[in-house]
Amino acid sequence: MRLENKVAIVTGGASGIGRATVLKLAREGARVAIADIESQMELAGKVVDEVKSAGGNAIAVAANVANRAQVEAMTETVVKQFGRLDILVANAGITKDAFTIRKTKEGEIKKMSDEQWDAVLGVNLKGTWLCCQAAALPMMEQKSGKMSLTASFGIRGNMGQANYAASKAGIIGLTRTLALEFARFNVNVNCIAPGATKTPMTATIPADLVAKLSEKIPLKRFAEPEEIANVHLFLVSNESSYVTGQCIFVDGGGTLGV
Numbered sequence: 310m311r312l313e314n315k316v317a318i319v320t321g322g323a324s325g326i327g328r329a330t331v332l333k334l335a336r337e338g339a340r341v342a343i344a345d346i347e348s349q350m351e352l353a354g355k356v357v358d359e360v361k362s363a364g365g366n367a368i369a370v371a372a373n374v375a376n377r378a379q380v381e382a383m384t385e386t387v388v389k390q391f392g393r394l395d396i397l398v399a400n401a402g403i404t405k406d407a408f409t410i411r412k413t414k415e416g417e418i419k420k421m422s423d424e425q426w427d428a429v430l431g432v433n434l435k436g437t438w439l440c441c442q443a444a445a446l447p448m449m450e451q452k453s454g455k456m457s458l459t460a461s462f463g464i465r466g467n468m469g470q471a472n473y474a475a476s477k478a479g480i481i482g483l484t485r486t487l488a489l490e491f492a493r494f495n496v497n498v499n500c501i502a503p504g505a506t507k508t509p510m511t512a513t514i515p516a517d518l519v520a521k522l523s524e525k526i527p528l529k530r531f532a533e534p535e536e537i538a539n540v541h542l543f544l545v546s547n548e549s550s551y552v553t554g555q556c557i558f559v560d561g562g563g564t565l566g567v
């Protein structure tokens with residue numbers, strides 16, 4: 310097993326890519342804390358049950374990643390429960406799409422609100438930063454650790470996603486800077502940029518649009534969550550020991566030629 314005796318936190322671990330990552334890390338021997346928002350605790354509990362019935366060990370911890378006090382409390386709970394922290398998969402993320410500016414037929418101007426901007430930047434970018442800050446403390450003491458953050462192929466620019474694209478592009482800059490700052494503590498920091506993936510986040514896209522979007526992807530399909538989780542696993546395992554500050558696009562070639 311590749312993660313024997315390791316302890317991991319996966320944010321947003323109740324659903325989609327996070328859930329697939331929890332199951333994969335646990336199968337490789339890690340004890341995993343699923344950090345998700347309060348309203349997802351029932352789902353998180355089901356993932357804990359799945360891990361346990363496969364012989365693994367997991368707990369669910371309620372935390373809003375955009376809230377410093379909750380993130381710090383979550384990290385303390387995990388270290389108290391499992392005695393250490395080796396891995397952070399910062400996966401929690403949201404979208405709140407709207408065009409930056411748009412005139413309707415009635416002449417009214419509809420545009421992305423400050424609330425939509427702040428919510429997405431708050432969860433995706435600040436939330437990731439807060440989790441990295443909190444997780445870095447035990448990792449620095451141990452002089453070892455692995456962080457795998459989550460950008461998106463949406464950084465290439467996506468209509469209506471100014472907030473999302475900005476937050477995910479920010480993750481790449483954050484990754485590179487944290488990799489520099491944490492290297493002396495033997496903590497590797499990398500990120501992945503998933504392409505369109507079959508999760509609840511994309512479940513509302515109508516089938517005809519999925520078909521149209523798939524046509525534009527060189528591999529001609531959306532990813533399965535497990536295909537994204539495989540790359541998180543690589544980045545938190547010892548196999549990536551000499552990789553830091555990088556962003557791996559896991560997008561079926563979706564950003565090629567753009």
Ligand SMILES: NC(=O)c1ccc[n+]([C@@H]2O[C@H](COP(=O)([O-])OP(=O)(O)OC[C@H]3O[C@@H](n4cnc5c(N)ncnc54)[C@H](O)[C@@H]3O)[C@@H](O)[C@H]2O)c1
Pocket residue numbers: 320321322323324325326327344345346349372373374375400401402403432436459460461462463502503504505506507508509510511
């Ligand atoms: N699905 C895609 O096509 C796709 C593409 C590129 C990037 N991503 C990124 O992958 C990550 C996972 O997305 P997914 O598709 O699995 O989505 P998902 O909606 O299935 O899962 C996201 C999880 O994050 C949790 N979450 C949301 N806000 C949170 C908060 N404030 N604190 C803690 N947890 C929170 C949700 O409750 C949910 O369990 C996100 O960062 C997303 O931006 C997804």
